[in-house]
Amino acid sequence: MSARRTPWWHYAVGIVLGLVFGGGVALIGEANDLAVVGAPWIVPIVLGILGVVVFAMAWQVRQYVKGKRKYLNPAVSVYALVLSKALGLAAAALLGWYAGQLLVSLGHADAPFYANAMVECGVSAVVCIADLAVGIVGEWFCQLPPNEGPEHPKAKAAERQRKLAAASPAPAESVASRPERK
Template sequence: MKAHRTPWWYYLIAIVCGLLGGALLAKYDEATGLALIGVPWFISLLLLMLGLTVLVLALQVHKYATTDPRKRAELKPLDPQRAVSTLVLAKSLGLVGAALAGWYGGQILMCLEHAEAQYYAQAIVECAIACAVCVIDMIIGIVGEWLCQLPPMDGPESATMKEAARRQRNVAPAAAKTRQ
C-alpha cells in the first residue's frame, strides 16, 4: 500500500467549505428564529479526547517504525492494520478538524454583529471554544500523519546498499585468506 501526504490545499478547501456552511447556518438561524447555532460543551470535550487518542496512537506507530529492527523484539509487536488505521484516523482528523474549525468560525463571524444579545454572545463563546479545539485537532491530524510515515527503505539500487555489498565482497576474500 502506498499512502501520500495530504496536500495543504485540502485543508484550505475544508476550512473554506466549513466557513461557508457555518455562515449559511447562522444566516438561516437569524432568518427563521430557530436555535441552530452554537455547540454543546461536551462536543468540544469529545473532539479534544478524540484528538488526544489519535495522537497517542500515532506516537506508538512512530516509536515502532523508527526503532532499530534489532531492538524491536523488546517492543510489543505492532499490527500493520492498526498502523494503517491510525494513519487513516490522523488524515481524517486533520480534514474534519479543518472543516469544523471553518464551520464554527463561520458562525462566529455571522454572530458578531449581534454580540450584545445574550443568545448570540453565548453562541460566540461556545463556537470559539469549539473552533480552538478543532484547530488543535487539525494540527494533531497533520502531526499524526507525519508520525505515521515509515522511514525510507533502502532498495538494492541505493548508495547504502551498494556500499554494504561492496564491503561484503571485500570481507569475503579477506576471510578466506585468514583460513589458509
C-alpha cells in the same frame, strides 16, 4: 500500500467550505428565527478526546519507527494513519463551520443567546485547531522510512555503481605489474 501525505490545500478547502456553510446556515437561521448557532459542550469534549486518542496511536507508530518499540500490530499503524488524515480534514471543515457561525454572531454579541453561542463556537474552534495540528503531526508520525529493498536510494546508487563497473572495460595491466616470464 502506498499512502501520500494530505496536501495543504485540502485543509484550506475544508476550512473555506466550512466557513461558507457555517456562516450560511447561521444567516439562514437568523433570518428564519431558528436556533442553529452554537455547539453543545459535548462537541469540544468529544473532539478533544479524539485528538488525544489519535495522537497516542500515532505516537506508538513513531516509537516503533525510531526503534524504541519492538513490535507494533500493522493494523494499528494503518488505523493511526487513516485516523490522522480523517481528523485533520474533519477538524479543518469544523473549524470553518464554527468560525463562520462565530463571525455571523459577532453582530449580535450584546444578546445573551448569541454571546453564549459565540463562547461555544470559540471553544469548539480552538479545539478544532488543536485537532487539525494533531492530524497533520500524526500523519507525519506515521511516515515510514524507505525499506532497504531495491527501491531504497542507497540500493539504487549501489546498483548503478555495479552496472557502471561491469560496463567499463577492465583496466589494462601495467608492464611493471606483470610477472616476468622465463
